[in-house]
Amino acid sequence: MPHDIRSVIPFEIPAIHLLDAGAMSVGETPPYQSLLSWKQTKLFGFEPNALECARLNAKAESNTCYWPVALGDGNRHRFHVGRSEATSSLFPPNMALARKFNALAEFMEVKRELDIGTSRLDDIAGLPPLHYLKMDVQGAELMILQNALRQLESTVLLHLEVEFVPLYLGQPLFGDIDCFLRQQGFQFHRFASISGRTAQPFLMNGNPYEPMSQSLWADAIYMRNLETLPALPTEQLCRMAMLLDVLYQSFDIAGVVLEEAGRRLGAPLKERYIEQFAAQRSA
8 A cells, every 4th residue: 555644644634734935936846845736735935026926826726825925024124135036135145254155155146125024924814824834035034933923833844944154144043043943842853955065265076066064054844842742733743744754754753743643532543654654665
């Protein structure tokens, strides 16, 4: 039998609401892509670049919608548009640091500045409780999270771009985000990717994008603290297990979550999950 965690859940699969903040397409497959084929899934995207937002909506599926909105703290900010649009940020680039590395400064250089308003995630009208947050907003992740405390109550998993060094002036770093999320009842799960560049004039294999030693940024995955699982509603436990399984192949931790859901339902969910997993591996 093919491995499908949905078959282990003993009731109708609950709705799964996804957020993509900084939804600009940069040629990479979104981490949640495989979930968009599920009828229970709804994606809510936010992209402040109006033209890019329109392009995203033009090719969006029926369960996907995008807003040309910059998420933040509800105040007005200077928006620094990078030579590469993907590097645009509410924070000015740290060009002195960027110039020390290959293939950074030329993309981060500001080509224009705009005065823009931002919206608090908790203030977005019509937005349902969210369960999965993906953010790639060039340093503004913590600002958005601090103004999304209500939405974080329903969230079980986050996928965030974090920086280890200040590529943008005044930006919070990985440690700041980690401290905040732990205070909100989350724990670090793992890195989905870690990226860097070589310091000039060194190159690895003639490739300016290949790192040598310095990690600069990463995609960090956070989940609800495993010690607080008994406080989560059963539907939230099932969402958490499904997201861990489908998006990150974190099968062992999904099993831990299913064990708690099964305990309260009086059903051997973890055992069924392990049997299905083992059967697929031996097929």
